Amino acid sequence: MPKALVTGSAGFIGYHLSRRLLELGWQVIGFDAMTDYYDVALKTRRHELLEAFEGFCPVVARLEEPGRLTRLLDETAPEIVVHLAAQAGVRYSIEEPQGYVESNLIGTFNLLEAVRAVPVRHLLMASTSSVYGANEKMPYAETDKADTQMSFYAATKKANEAMAHAYAHLYGMPVTMFRFFTVYGPWGRPDMALFRFVRAILEGEPIEIYNHGRMRRDFTYVDDLVEALVRLAEVPPARPETARAIAPGDSLSPVAPFRIVNIGNARPVELMDFVAAVEKALGREAEKIYMEMQPGDVPATWADTSLLKRLTGYCPDTPVEEGVARFVAWYRDYHGL
Numbered sequence: 001m002p003k004a005l006v007t008g009s010a011g012f013i014g015y016h017l018s019r020r021l022l023e024l025g026w027q028v029i030g031f032d033a034m035t036d037y038y039d040v041a042l043k044t045r046r047h048e049l050l051e052a053f054e055g056f057c058p059v060v061a062r063l064e065e066p067g068r069l070t071r072l073l074d075e076t077a078p079e080i081v082v083h084l085a086a087q088a089g090v091r092y093s094i095e096e097p098q099g100y101v102e103s104n105l106i107g108t109f110n111l112l113e114a115v116r117a118v119p120v121r122h123l124l125m126a127s128t129s130s131v132y133g134a135n136e137k138m139p140y141a142e143t144d145k146a147d148t149q150m151s152f153y154a155a156t157k158k159a160n161e162a163m164a165h166a167y168a169h170l171y172g173m174p175v176t177m178f179r180f181f182t183v184y185g186p187w188g189r190p191d192m193a194l195f196r197f198v199r200a201i202l203e204g205e206p207i208e209i210y211n212h213g214r215m216r217r218d219f220t221y222v223d224d225l226v227e228a229l230v231r232l233a234e235v236p237p238a239r240p241e242t243a244r245a246i247a248p249g250d251s252l253s254p255v256a257p258f259r260i261v262n263i264g265n266a267r268p269v270e271l272m273d274f275v276a277a278v279e280k281a282l283g284r285e286a287e288k289i290y291m292e293m294q295p296g297d298v299p300a301t302w303a304d305t306s307l308l309k310r311l312t313g314y315c316p317d318t319p320v321e322e323g324v325a326r327f328v329a330w331y332r333d334y335h336g337l
Contacts, residue, residue, distance in 0.1 A: 264303025
């Protein structure tokens with residue numbers, strides 16, 4: 001059985017990826033710190049569902065613990081590592097930046113050191129569309145400059161990309177960084193907009209609409225993201241013989257087995273259309289409070305997914321109305337409504 005280490009396995013995306021790999025016959029070592037950034041009971045329930053699979057092995061520990069990941073890799077010898085564990089949240093990074101230093105920078109450094117000591121076939125690491133920051137050219141392409149991050153969260157993710165590139169160059173580690181765009185779906189994080197919208201509407205409370213609704217997001221359904229990751233895992237980058245060997249539009253590094261890949265729906269949706277999809281799924285109209293743009297936020301995101309398509313033959317395609325309806329069905333079931 002192929003074996004994978006998934007960090008952040010009790011998280012939103014980590015849970016879905018781990019479950020898909022287990023269903024495909026993989027063994028999964030699920031590494032998670034079970035931090036209290038949001039409801040730990042939700043994380044615990046995700047791990048409980050994964051533990052129903054014979055091939056799942058949970059490990060509760062912190063990325064920041066020196067040597068912990070190296071020992072784990074040495075003991076388990078996975079073929080691939082998917083690094084999803086991180087301190088998430090754009091706005092929380094303004095309030096508590098220290099947590100992002102510890103988890104996203106020190107924790108990722110420890111992971112890179114572990115993979116250097118115990119090499120794997122492919123290391124896949126989560127970045128974010130937030131690294132594009134103040135870029136105005138859209139859709140965002142992986143080869144565009146990304147030097148104007150608008151939040152400390154985004155800055156730590158851009159730093160992760162630079163760190164991983166250096167390790168790929170120095171030690172020949174095949175690394176794919178994936179920049180995902182506004183992922184949503186069942187088992188999502190309570191701090192995410194869809195979760196907050198649904199909860200507020202069902203409880204008869206108003207929802208907050210930032211930038212007076214003049215926002216667009218490339219909403220990506222979580223199952224589509226997972227499908228892309230499973231396919232990308234089979235396409236580890238190789239160091240090119242020359243820069244001329246790199247195909248146009250490919251983000252492959254000229255000096256390292258390192259590539260950046262966007263994962264998005266490639267169809268930006270107006271925020272008010274997203275809200276309308278929530279209202280339709282719930283059968284209720286929301287009371288709305290219109291507000292200014294939040295610090296660290298951007299008015300729009302839009303992924304160019306042509307590289308993902310070229311590498312894997314796949315692109316996300318779940319319509320927002322369908323994805324939102326699935327989330328609402330899960331939310332009602334989970335909360336017994």
